Amino acid sequence: MATYHLSLKNGKVGTAEQHADYILREGRYSGGKRAEELVYKDANLPRWAMSASAFFACADRYERTNGRAYAEFEIALPNELTHEENKKMVNDFITAHIGNNKVWTYAIHSKPATFDDSQEQIHVHIMICERIVEDGMTKAKSPSKFFKRYNSKNPQNGGYLKDRALSGSRTEIAKNLKGIRQSWEDMVNAEYKTHGIDKVVSCKTLKAQRDIAAEAGDEDMVEFLNRTPQEHLGPALAYKTKKIIEENGYDQENIDNTLDKIYQMSAKAFGVIIDKIQKARKAAELKYKKQIELERKEKEYSEKRLAELTMSGEIIRKDFVKLLGSVNNQIKW
Numbered sequence: 001m002a003t004y005h006l007s008l009k010n011g012k013v014g015t016a017e018q019h020a021d022y023i024l025r026e027g028r029y030s031g032g033k034r035a036e037e038l039v040y041k042d043a044n045l046p047r048w049a050m051s052a053s054a055f056f057a058c059a060d061r062y063e064r065t066n067g068r069a070y071a072e073f074e075i076a077l078p079n080e081l082t083h084e085e086n087k088k089m090v091n092d093f094i095t096a097h098i099g100n101n102k103v104w105t106y107a108i109h110s111k112p113a114t115f116d117d118s119q120e121q122i123h124v125h126i127m128i129c130e131r132i133v134e135d136g137m138t139k140a141k142s143p144s145k146f147f148k149r150y151n152s153k154n155p156q157n158g159g160y161l162k163d164r165a166l167s168g169s170r171t172e173i174a175k176n177l178k179g180i181r182q183s184w185e186d187m188v189n190a191e192y193k194t195h196g197i198d199k200v201v202s203c204k205t206l207k208a209q210r211d212i213a214a215e216a217g218d219e220d221m222v223e224f225l226n227r228t229p230q231e232h233l234g235p236a237l238a239y240k241t242k243k244i245i246e247e248n249g250y251d252q253e254n255i256d257n258t259l260d261k262i263y264q265m266s267a268k269a270f271g272v273i274i275d276k277i278q279k280a281r282k283a284a285e286l287k288y289k290k291q292i293e294l295e296r297k298e299k300e301y302s303e304k305r306l307a308e309l310t311m312s313g314e315i316i317r318k319d320f321v322k323l324l325g326s327v328n329n330q331i332k333w
Contacts (some may be wrong), residue, residue: 008177018060024052044102046137046146048142052105062144077124078197081195085195089188103137104132131161132162241272244261
């Protein structure tokens with residue numbers, strides 16, 4: 001099971017320009033290690049906006065004081081795909097769920113995973129202005145009009161209407177977000193299948209996944225999913241935890257001392273690390289069981305097919321080896 005993460009956040013007036021600078025690694029964030037994490041960025045902007053940060057600076061200035069300046073999707077991308085393939089997935093997501101009649105900007109970031117430097121932690125931030133620009137970006141209204149309250153009787157005198165799909169009632173938002181999360185699950189799994197990657201992601205809760213596995217009679221998967229959802233530590237706490245692990249070691253001899261120091265620093269970090277250890281153990285057990293089952297099926301099939309070929313007098317070593325390779329691919333874990 002691969003990692004799935006898709007969240008929706010809202011940004012208040014007064015925070016939009018700085019956040020755009022942050023995700024795009026511009027302004028005060030244009031140098032240092034943060035800048036090195038930037039893989040790619042893009043934007044769909046009105047003609048008058050020189051940059052995404054400039055546009056969201058206008059949102060800070062002209063949106064009503066207690067209003068919302070932007071919405072933001074934060075999405076984990078498949079680290080098994082190339083950067084170009086992930087960029088295409090982001091563009092497909094925007095086409096499907098945002099469109100080019102709204103202002104958006106996105107930035108793809110990548111850095112080594114906190115607890116495993118060999119793994120890439122790649123994700124995208126997509127900032128959106130929910131106002132629907134029906135006359136196209138090249139003819140978009142000036143900043144002072146763009147963000148005004150919509151005037152239904154005289155649309156030319158007001159600002160653009162907001163799309164309420166992600167800012168209506170809680171029930172409506174939850175329903176729409178559920179559909180978007182399912183859509184992203186389908187998109188990722190389709191890409192995995194296209195590239196021959198034997199993994200899947202799921203937007204469902206662990207409980208829902210356990211229920212599905214139980215219905216299918218997959219007891220091993222039920223056991224693997226029988227755990228509490230992992231919490232996120234956040235960058236600062238993750239860095240401190242990683243430093244303790246690096247300084248004290250995590251092999252069998254040192255793990256108890258390391259865990260004790262993590263617990264003294266933060267009970268939350270301790271809980272997350274224990275959950276990760278348990279998940280890794282369960283994953284290893286599940287992989288071992290599947291390998292044993294694979295070997296059993298291979299042996300059973302080989303013996304059966306060998307008997308059939310022997311009886312017909314058609315044993316040809318080359319074809320037999322090729323046949324076994326085909327079987328192995330079909331039942332590969």
